[in-house]
Amino acid sequence: MxxxxxxxxxxxxxxxxxxxxxxxxxxxxxxxxxxxxxxxRAATRRNDDRDLVYDYGANYLKSDDDRVVELVTETLSDEGMVDATEPIHTFEADGEVEPGRDADDHKWSYRTGLTQIAxxxxxxxxxxxxxxxxxxxxxxxxxxxxxxxxxxxxxxxxxxxxxxxxxxxxxxxxxxxxxxxxxxxxxxxxxxxxxxxxxxxxxxxxVPYRSVWTAVLHYPFEIDRPYYGLVNTDKEHAVGWISREECKAGHVPGGESLLVVQAGGEWSTAHYDDDPADNVAELASHAAEIVGDERLADPNWTDHQGWRYAIPExxxxxxxxxxxxxxxxxxxxxxxxxxxxxxxxxxxxxxxxxxxxxxx
CATH class of the missing domain: 3.50.50.60 (FAD/NAD(P)-binding domain)
Known part of the structure; x- marks a missing residue:
């Protein structure tokens, strides 16, 4: 044996x-x-009191490898799999959002989160x-x-x-x-x-690595936007990524919103050991400016996570x-x-x- x-x-x-x-x-x-x-880092948390499920590390699984696609859709059961069909838009240092990329790509998770894969x-x-x-x-x-x-x-x-x-x-x-x-x-x-x-x-x-500090922001109202996620393409903004978990079926109750805001590498490294409450507040303020809704600066519930070794470069x-x-x-x-x-x-x-x- x-x-x-x-x-x-x-x-x-x-x-x-x-x-x-x-x-x-x-x-x-x-x-x-x-x-x-x-x-x-394909991590999921639940908040049963608020009926929330959120992928706070890796946000979704792309369909960029045929063997992986076959594995998750055929070899394993695809029961409970969800696809965020809204596109990903972009922004640069000025925070101006532009129509972006990956509009037709799969962005898979599960109703109970990405950890279902493992x-x-x-x-x-x-x-x-x-x-x-x-x-x-x-x-x-x-x-x-x-x-x-x-x-x-x-x-x-x-x-x-x-x-x-x-x-x-x-x-x-x-x-x-x-x-x-x-x-x-x-x-x-x-x-x-x-x-x-x-x-x-x-x-x-x-092997070089980028750190990522993540804020999870909940709101008791809907955010009406035509995208699932926003990615900073020039890496010159404090925020590297924003995604809307309500675009994944089963993750957020109707009429509510949950943003996953991931800071860029330089900001994450500089603020990694700062007071989490201060980090969350700053990232919420940035999210409000980028998305264009001042209400987002004041979430009614938050979570956070730092990933010192998040993304190999x-x-x-x-x-x-x-x-x-x-x-x-x-x-x-x-x-x-x-x-x-x-x-x-x-x-x-x-x-x-x-x-x-x-x-x-």
Whole structure:
């Protein structure tokens, strides 16, 4: 029996797990996730008192990869899937809104939010997913008791140690799904006596990331606008993105509005550790000016979230990634392909799952 360990339960890990469970049915897969949720930055929250559902990280799934489209619309059930059909408009530093782009593209979520993707992928497998389990140490084990023969080569096993001191493994193969900076931190302290470790650590540490600070703003009235979202195209405004969750069926009660306002990278970095109430107030004021409705400066309920490692702005060098795979250590996620999109993370997870399955 093959044992597979996975660090992180993001979209890429979910897709890889689904492929591996199907392609290697006798594999024993263990997933360790530091948070209480699934799907990484494709995150959803609920406010049951107000009957709200909102995607406050990644906002939707694009239909830019045929394999991902087939996965979510055919392989998995499309029950509960919703499509925000309104277009995305644009604005620049002056805040002037112009008709924009993607009018005919799919912008998919679910009535219960984007985390459904990971929940359905993991739920379709026999993998053991352990939440609130933070991996602290990665260890490459030696010794005959954890060595195996595969494809004519001998490999050592992997173990993981969490912050409570519990040891997981040994695993024949290890997949690592956290953002590049967090993967680099794990590799820096990894007990792995191979030059590949430092090469991969350095490569992951070089991947540039943009921080995003998000405000969620609720209003007890409708906003009548012809768009679902607004994107800042010149990256010169404090706000990078505004979307209307009421455009997704089942997310917001009728007659109400919920804006997800994501600050641009420079603003997010500068204000990341500021008082959240001050950040929310400033972003609400910006939203009111951009959308052109002064009432939006005074939401009646708010939420917020900071994403220090939100969007990769470049990819990783392939050499260290491939060298690590030769030692049964795989990295996966949107940062591996250098495209900070949900469909990119899912597509990379499918690729990695197929590569691991082929090598077993």
């Amino acid at each position: 093959t044992t597979i360990g996975i660090v992180g339960a993001g979209a890429g890990a979910a897709a890889a797990t689904y492929v591996l469970d199907t392609a290697v049915p006798d594999a024993e897969i263990t997933v360790l996730e530091k948070s209480g949720g699934l799907c990484g 929940k359905r992928l993991f739920g379709g497998t026999d993998a053991a997913v352990h939440r609130r389990t933070r991996v602290e140490t990665i260890r490459r084990e030696g010794g005959e008791e954890v060595r195996r023969e595969a494809n004519g080569k001998t490999n050592e096993g992997w173990t993981l140690i969490d912050t409570d001191g519990e040891v997981w493994g040994p695993f024949d193969v290890l997949l690592c799904n956290p953002p590049a900076p967090q993967t680099a931190e794990l590799l820096a302290d990894a007990e792995w006596k191979s030059p590949v470790r430092e090469e991969l650590r350095a490569a992951a540490a070089d 470049g990819g990783v060098k392939r050499g260290p990634v491939d060298s690590a795979a030769d030692e049964d250590f795989y990295v996966l996620g949107d940062w591996v392909v250098g495209e900070g999109r949900l469909h990119a993370a899912l597509a990379n997870g499918l690729d990695v799952g197929e590569r691991v399955a082929h090598g077993i």
